[in-house]
Amino acid sequence: xxxxxxxxxxxxxxxxxxxxxxxxxxxxxxxxxxxxxxxxxxxxxxxxxxxxxxxxxxxxxxxxxxxxxxxxxxxxxxxxxxxxxxxxxxxxxxxxxxxxxxxxxxxxxxxxxxxxxxxxxxxxxxxxxxxxxxxxxxxxxxxxxxxxxxxxxxxxxxxxxxxxxxxxxxxxxxxxxxxxxxxxxxxxxxxxxxxxxxxxxxxxxxxxxxxxxxxxxxxxxxxxxxxxxxxxxxxxxxxxxxxxxxxxxxxxxxxxxxxxxxxxxxxxxxxxxxxxxxxxxxxxxxxxxxxxxxxxxxxxxxxxxxxxxxxxxxxxxxxxxxxxxxxxxxxxxxxxxxxxxxxxxxxxxxxxxxxxxxxxxxxxxxxxxxxxxxxxxxxxx
Amino acid sequence: xxxxxxxxxxxxxxxxxxxxxxxxxxxxxxxxxxxxxxxxxxxxxxxxxxxxxxxxxxxxxxxxxxxxxxxxxxxxxxxxxxxxxxxxxxxxxxxxxxxxxxxxxxxxxxxxxxxxxxxxxxxxxxxxxxxxxxxxxxxxxxxxxxxxxxxxxxxxxxxxxxxxxxxxxxxxxxxxxxxxxxxxxxxxxxxxxxxxxxxxxxxxxxxxxxxxxxxxxxxxxxxxxxxxxxxxxxxxxxxxxxxxxxxxxxxxxxxxxxxxxxxxxxxxxxxxxxxxxxxxxxxxxxxxxxxxxxxxxxxxxxx
Numbered sequence: 222x223x224x225x226x227x228x229x230x231x232x233x234x235x236x237x238x239x240x241x242x243x244x245x246x247x248x249x250x251x252x253x254x255x256x257x258x259x260x261x262x263x264x265x266x267x268x269x270x271x272x273x274x275x276x277x278x279x280x281x282x283x284x285x286x287x288x289x290x291x292x293x294x295x296x297x298x299x300x301x302x303x304x305x306x307x308x309x310x311x312x313x314x315x316x317x318x319x320x321x322x323x324x325x326x327x328x329x330x331x332x333x334x335x336x337x338x339x340x341x342x343x344x345x346x347x348x349x350x351x352x353x354x355x356x357x358x359x360x361x362x363x364x365x366x367x368x369x370x371x372x373x374x375x376x377x378x379x380x381x382x383x384x385x386x387x388x389x390x391x392x393x394x395x396x397x398x399x400x401x402x403x404x405x406x407x408x409x410x411x412x413x414x415x416x417x418x419x420x421x422x423x424x425x426x427x428x429x430x431x432x433x434x435x436x437x438x439x440x441x442x443x444x445x446x447x448x449x450x451x452x453x454x455x456x457x458x459x460x461x462x463x464x465x466x467x468x469x470x471x472x473x474x475x476x477x478x479x480x481x482x483x484x485x486x487x488x489x490x491x492x493x494x495x496x497x498x499x500x501x502x503x504x505x506x507x508x509x510x511x512x513x514x515x516x517x518x519x520x521x522x523x524x525x526x527x528x529x530x531x532x533x534x535x536x537x538x539x540x541x542x543x544x545x546x547x548x549x550x551x552x553x554x555x556x557x558x559x560x561x562x563x564x565x566x567x568x569x570x571x572x573x574x575x576x577x578x579x580x581x582x583x584x585x586x587x588x589x590x591x592x593x594x595x596x597x598x599x600x601x602x
Numbered sequence: 603x604x605x606x607x608x609x610x611x612x613x614x615x616x617x618x619x620x621x622x623x624x625x626x627x628x629x630x631x632x633x634x635x636x637x638x639x640x641x642x643x644x645x646x647x648x649x650x651x652x653x654x655x656x657x658x659x660x661x662x663x664x665x666x667x668x669x670x671x672x673x674x675x676x677x678x679x680x681x682x683x684x685x686x687x688x689x690x691x692x693x694x695x696x697x698x699x700x701x702x703x704x705x706x707x708x709x710x711x712x713x714x715x716x717x718x719x720x721x722x723x724x725x726x727x728x729x730x731x732x733x734x735x736x737x738x739x740x741x742x743x744x745x746x747x748x749x750x751x752x753x754x755x756x757x758x759x760x761x762x763x764x765x766x767x768x769x770x771x772x773x774x775x776x777x778x779x780x781x782x783x784x785x786x787x788x789x790x791x792x793x794x795x796x797x798x799x800x801x802x803x804x805x806x807x808x809x810x811x812x813x814x815x816x817x818x819x820x821x822x823x824x825x826x827x828x829x830x831x832x833x834x835x836x837x838x839x840x841x842x843x844x845x846x847x848x849x850x851x852x853x854x855x856x857x858x859x860x861x862x863x864x865x866x867x868x869x870x871x872x873x874x875x876x877x878x879x880x881x882x883x884x885x886x887x888x889x890x891x892x893x894x895x896x897x898x899x900x901x902x903x904x905x
Binding site: 350355358376 | 763814
């Protein structure tokens with residue numbers, strides 16, 4: 222377009238000033254009249270620019286810098302640069318730059334650039350400007366190519382069914398895919414997979430057609446294609462870390478665990494003696510916790526599992542106040558009990574909420590307010 | 603229309619030059635500086651080149667190329683490229699597309715069957731042979747002619763490395779059309795047509811996108827039996843179209859209409875097969891010719 226306008230103005234000028242010799246007709250842009258512009262027009266329109274785009278070279282440079290930085294960090298920490306894993310990096314950064322910020326994402330972080338910068342579409346066409354993907358002109362190339370593939374799979378299954386029918390081996394309850402504990406990918410996960418924005422209508426259509434594919438007999442030939450879009454559900458109870466059951470010199474089984482609540486930390490050693498004694502920081506529980514409520518908190522895990530008189534507790538607790546220390550102890554006792562129980566009882570404890578650490582901490586005071594939530598007295602005038 | 607103005611201005615320009623006695627030689631040096639050849643080969647008059655494949659070049663173009671060839675020394679590497687591009691123009695049916703199908707094949711694929719008399723579009727009447735028991739029958743002689751022209755044009759576009767877009771909004775044949783496009787190495791669009799696809803391309807796809815050089819409609823109607831938006835948009839963007847027009851379609855805006863049936867699976871498979879074969883043939887021919895001229899390149903060519 223610019224080339225065209227260049228020509229146009231040149232020709233117009235030539236028509237008007239015909240006495241100009243050709244030698245003077247250097248570049249017509251010199252003869253264009255200049256337009257004065259407002260500074261507001263020269264400023265970048267940040268809203269219209271859209272999300273920031275990173276070039277491939279930029280990402281490459283970031284990856285190189287990350288790798289070099291990783292080696293430097295390993296040297297600083299005195300560890301082997303070759304076998305420095307991401308967990309080591311996180312540990313080192315937490316050590317070198319301790320931060321008390323609550324928002325985990327606001328803390329200093331060092332991760333591989335692929336995890337930080339969102340995946341972006343590279344330029345979709347080559348040197349001769351021909352697009353790479355055959356569905357480029359539809360606008361949603363990844364989504365539509367997925368639908369194309371899906372339809373191809375369905376045709377495949379139907380062909381297989383026809384082949385079986387011709388041999389007489391077809392049955393309506395043919396092999397279907399066993400899904401197990403899995404769910405379909407959510408819209409966000411599908412968008413991340415395809416690196417493309419999908420509308421809800423498109424997503425629903427996709428799920429509808431996948432369900433239809435699953436309902437066809439003999440769909441097990443396309444099992445791996447379907448499983449690509451299913452996410453395994455993780456049941457909560459499998460992720461419990463159960464502390465090991467140890468035996469001391471007398472052959473008595475014991476286990477220890479830790480717990481915390483607000484600012485209190487506690488450790489508990491549970492011995493399978495059969496006495497039911499409770500000692501906290503060397504003192505008897507009655508002396509340490511004069512209030513009934515705190516003692517009830519300590520007793521609750523064992524009362525729930527029906528092991529009140531069976532165990533001998535040796536507890537240490539520090540920090541916080543009366544109630545938070547009792548809560549910390551309760552959590553530690555429940556965790557220590559896990560190693561003595563069967564999986565169904567563990568599940569019952571988890572459902573009762575005994576194993577969940579209480580996330581409530583003191584909320585900070587904000588400026589302009591009297592407390593965390595209390596505002597200053599509002600005066601009308 | 604901006605293109606016409608440009609040509610008018612150019613012709614005025616030449617008249618002015620003649621009146622002031624400025625030689626074409628000086629003009630040629632100036633023109634080569636401005637790289638008007640590049641302008642002509644790209645964007646604006648580029649399509650004029652592709653459309654004028656079967657006709658002569660415009661007079662303005664000819665004078666410029668004649669002027670340029672007089673003096674500029676940069677021409678030798680372009681000679682081979684020019685020969686490669688001009689080679690198919692020597693014969694009327696260079697790619698022998700007429701051999702790909704016969705009238706009997708069209709008849710067997712039920713291409714001659716149209717819709718009922720009530721659905722007939724007024725402008726399709728010249729292409730109809732007649733009407734039997736209320737059903738329109740296409741004149742296959744005309745269809746053969748039109749199809750040969752369309753396939754020839756497609757072959758020339760594919761030979762010159764143009765982008766071909768297959769469009770069809772029929773859900774029954776969407777997969778078939780997409781597979782055909784994939785096999786040819788060309789592009790397909792059998793989905794919902796977003797409004798600004800061709801007309802607002804720079805914003806929708808990003809700056810510097812290349813639009814299709816040919817659009818092949820395997821059915822010019824959309825799902826509500828109205829003319830596909832692509833036909834009108836291609837005409838707006840000066841993109842030539844090839845379209846299979848049934849007896850209820852409007853053949854006006856289609857550059858190379860092919861009157862025939864677009865509802866039967868057999869007919870659609872025939873069309874897809876024919877287009878795929880022509881495009882593959884044209885691309886193979888191009889590769890052959892490039893190799894041939896690549897071998898001849900060391901020998902110096904006289905300007």
